[in-house]
Amino acid sequence: MEENRPAETTVYEDSHFLLQGSEECGIPGYLVLRMKGKREGAGGLTPQESSALGAMISRAVRAIDLIVAPERVYILSFCEVDSQLHFHLFPRTGWLLREYWRAHGGDGEAVDGPALFQWAKRTFLPGAVLPTEEPTAEALLPALRGAMEGRL
DSSP: OOOOOOOEEEEEEEEEEEEESSSSSOOTOEEEEEESOOOOOOOOHHHHHHHHHHHHHHHHHHHHHHHHHEEEEEOOOOOOOOEEEEEEEEEEEEHHHHHHHHHHOOOOOOOOHHHHHHHHHHHSSOOOOOTTSSOOOHHHHHHHHHTTTTTT
């Protein structure tokens, strides 16, 4: 098992992919999808790998939609700090947007997704206090696992 985090944060793993809860940010449902093997960009993937990657991203986003019910799921890949090909699957919920507007002013304007993403990563570090009605990121991991396994 190629691991970058403890096994309890793993949501799904097979011979090609590792899907885990984010270690950088405590936003519930924020997952990181890694392709196994030495891959530094999507351009070098075979057609079969590309197809499998697309299907896995879709499957993971469906799990996030089912469990978290966000308004959007941002899919980001930078591969700068960690050059291995990976994708951030970031749920942008209504409560998160309200917190962002509270911190930055504005409401009802077009959302600058990359700015919100960076702000959330700085603001909601693991263990950060979330609105009381929101489950923690750790609390959602079992349900996300179930959704990925088709049990929900």
